[in-house]
Amino acid sequence: MEHNEYIPKPAKLISIKEEVGGARAIKTFRTQFIDEHSFSHQCGQCAMLSVFGKGEAMISISSSPLQKDYHQFSILKTGRVTSALHEMVEGDTIGIRGPYGNHFPIDEWKGKNLVFIGGGIGLAPIWSVLQTALGKKEDYGELTLFYGSRTSKDQVFREELKELKKKMTVHLSVDVEEPGWQEFVGFVPANIKDKAPNPENTITVTCGPPIMIKFAILALQEFGFKDEQLYTTVENKMKCGIGKCGRCNIGPHYVCKDGPVYSWAELKNLPQEY
Amino acid sequence: MVNIEDLKREAKHLLDQGKVKYIIGYKKGTHGILAAPFFIKTPEEVDDLVWDPTCVHNLTRFLDDEKKKKARQKEPDQRPVGIIVKGCDSRAINVLLQEEFIKREDVYLIGISCENTGVLDEKKLAEKTNGRQVEKVEFAEEDNFVILTDEGKMEIPAREILAERCIECKTNTPVVKDVLFGEDIVRSVAGDFKSLEEIEALSGEERWAFWKKHLDKCIRCYACRSVCPMCYCEECVVDTINFAVTADTSAKEKAQKIKWIEKSPVLSENFVYHMVRAMHLAGRCVDCGECERVCPVDIPIRLLNKKMEKEAKELFDYDVGLDHDRPSLVASFRDEDPEDFIR
Amino acid sequence: MEKILTKQTFPQWIEKLKSYTIYAPVKDEGHWSYEILEDAASISPEYPNAVESPKKIIFPQREILFDFGSQENTGVAVNENLPAEQPTVIFGVRPCDAKALTLTDKVFSGDFEDPYYWKRRNAAVLVGLACNTPPSPNCFCLSVNGSPFSKEGLDVLLTDLGDAYFVEVLTEKGEQLVGAAGNLFSDTPDKTKSEVKKLRTEAEKKITRQVKDADRIPAKLKEIFDEPFWEDEALGCIRCGICTYLCPTCHCFDINDEVASNSPLKGKRVRTWDNCQFPDFTMHSSGHNPRPDKASRLRQRISHKYNYFVELYNEYQCTGCGRCIDKCPVGIDIIEVLNKVNEYGA
Secondary structure, X not given: OOOOOOOOEEEEEEEEEEEEOOOOOEEEEEEEXXXXXXXXXXXXXXXXXXXXXXXXXXXXXXXXXXXXXXXXXXXXXXXXXXXXXXXXXXXXXXXXXXXXXXXXOOOOOOOOEEEEEEEHHHHHHHHHHHHXXXXXXXXXXXXXXXXXXXXXXXXXXXXXXXXXXXXXXXEEEEOOOOOOOOOEEOOHHHHHHHHOOOOXXXXXXXXXXXXXXXXXXXXXXXXXXXXXXXEEEOOOOOOOOOOOOOOOEEOOEEHHHHOOEEEHHHHOOOOOOO | OOOHHHHHHHHHHHHHOOOOOOEEEEEOOOOOOOOEEEEEOOHHHHXXXXXXXXXXXXXXXXXXXXXXXXXXXXXXXXXXXXXXXOHHHHHHHHHHXXXXXXXXXXXXXXXXXXXXXXXXXXXXXXHHHOOOOEEEEEEEHHHEEEEEEOOEEEEEEHHHOEOHHHHOOOOOOOOOOOEEEOOOOOOOOOOOOHHHHHHHOOOHHHHHHHHHHHHHOOOOOOHHXXXXXXXXXXXXXXXXXXXXXXXXXXHHHHHOOOOOOOOOOOHHHHHHHHXXXXXXXXXXXXXXXXXXXXXXXXXXXHHHHHHHHHHHHHHHOOOOOOOOOOOOHHHOOOOOOOOOOOO | OEEEEEOOOHHHHHHOOOOOEEEEEEEEOOEEEEEEOOOHHHOOOOOOOOOOOOHHHHOOOEEEEEEEEEEOOOEEEEEEOOOOOOOEEEEEEOHHHHHHHHHHHHHOXXXXXXXXXXXXXXXXXXXXXXXXXXXXOOOOHHHHOOOOOOOOOOOEEEEXXXXXXXXXXXXXXXXXXXXXXHHHOEOOOHHHHHHHHHHHHHHHHHOOOOOOOHHHHHHHHHHOOOOOHHHHHOOOOOOOOHHHHHOOOOOOEEEEEEXXXXXXXXXXXXXXXXXXXXXXXXXXXXXXXXXXXXXHHHHHHHHHHHHHHHHHHOOOOOOOOOHHHHHOOOOOOHHHHHHHHHHOOO
């Protein structure tokens, strides 16, 4: 039988953790395939998750490829499929196909300092590459994370962030003043300006809402970061995940297949239509 | 007869004086027979304005675009939009006014009387010209159309190539306007709802077979909805997303949006789409016939809307779009109305 | 291989093709469409072109990718629903529509072969009919490397010679088809070739519409991406889907679940055509829309065909069939738009 990319493979939700509650709820799901299935991904890649009866959504894989026991997805409840996912319980079956897209070229980054910049749910795509770099810490220079959320309640991976602080530099921020908050108050780009990262031998990885990406990149450029040092991820509405259904394109690029990872050197030359 | 030079003079004057922000009219199409919608921003462009039997479009459809654009602007230009309206188009204006979708001061209505003719049906014309290339169609004396083709000139009675809706039209002169070109005459029409006679004579099974055959062809391009001045809903039952969604719309609201109709172009879904549209146009459709004209697969959509128009006439003595001060059909109840369950 | 088949014996050829499903253009109340042929005699070469191209046979507007339903052990069972490899002949394919399929082939190949598409594509034999007279006044195949007598993508090309067809057998599939009734085909007299050549020259002369300097357009489109040009050109657009649904090369699709029962779960995952002119095509679930207005959507349609596709595959994703022009409710004319693109700012 020939290969049919449209068929999702059934997988069990082995754990579900509530990261953020309320109207913009985020949950982290860990999955295991039911049948033996080779699914090895690279940092930054995505997978198409199926809730049968509701449809599919493209979600970035937040676990490191070094983690072989499960795959992890941190998902903001935002539409029909993600709302259905949030209703599911441990043991339920979803479908997974993929992995799709390109990946962060972390092998090329060996010996360099890495600055991760995330906003809101944008920490999810960073998490995979961050964990991988941490897992091979000896291969890289200094590791730094900037992470901002609307409020402290909107932070994902709250406990993990506490642990992370023991291993690397973490600059947290919230958008507006709140009681008991000890760290930076303001948007992520402002926090970057405040901490003044050094561009020398450094790669940055920025993920978050489009407006945050735009201003974070402007802030980094002010410190002398070159376009080739600035990496980001793009998202667009997707249906097929394999560059055929025609909606996620930015010019001739299909984000599902040619993205989601772009250096600013590449992205700035594409139509600004994302 | 309408003198195009008078019309151009008025259009130039309006733009020169800054009385309108732009004018929606007609220009010669770049191909084929029909004119094309024309958005005139400067007096210089007015020279390309045309008025002839190929000006079939109901331009009031573009008031929806204008309204949306205005809503996005911080300091919108408050001047009216000049718009050329035929009799049927003017009734669409009345419905839009009745429904408070537009305000009277939003539009400057350049009315044009179709006098005793109307606009043409492209397919009927093609049969008459039989392969000859049509260069121009013009109004002529004695209710004739003059057709200039690559093989010379033909003059034929307009009635033979008129659009179906024009044959049944009773408002050949605009019912609401700021200025009128052409003669203000009321013409007599032989037989109301004549176009329905054939289908009404069919048995239930035959009618089912008729619609099954036609609606099976539907490719759901939604041209009928998109061309309709009354299909201005922010959210249509066929859309997968509510276009009123903003960053603040909750996931719950979005997830709970009911999927009334599947995207699949299969008979059941096509039926639901066309029936919903027909119902939503009851007492609102002005029979401009645009939905049927644009259908790429020749579905006789006009019959559905005409039937609703007939029901409104017979049950409630309601004529669509004659008077914007009257309440709309579905927003009014009178003691003499036949259904009393609503009381 | 070149042969002659008289029109009188043509139905006999069709009779010999019983093992195939046969599609041919059929006229119903003035509307031409490709339908399964029930009566060999009803096949007629006297048609312009069907409103919908044969794309809809190879890549139907709706197809079920798989069924799904509750199952005890795994939770959900998925049953693949690949189309059967039913040998199919499509008669009367116009050269522009055959070429269009070769372009769609490129999309459905590559890293991820699309099995649904290829099952039908591989089982289909395309019998073309050269356009002695251009089917539409808006034909412009000559501007986009096509021709009314092009053989590209066809298995057999027929040319109407009045009382007979000149039959050019172009592929192995075509040979099998002709071989099914070899005795009906006779050898070609010497004069036929010059006759066909003459027909071709005449046909090409009849194509009057033209995109000037099409090769300059890709670069020009890149250049004017941000210009107000698009807003002006799209003013009349009513955001319907005619242009792309009727386009023989447009391939964009949507995937949705259609549920027959929630408990126990039972449903289908369905692929349907989708349309870059619809506002919800690119709208994110957040409400953000990268192509929020009709100007950006018109720009996408034109740029995809005349810039992005050229960059990816070195071909225009347009074969000049003229359908989008013929059927646009408001007279948006791709030839005119392209010519204006070329002249813009000059």
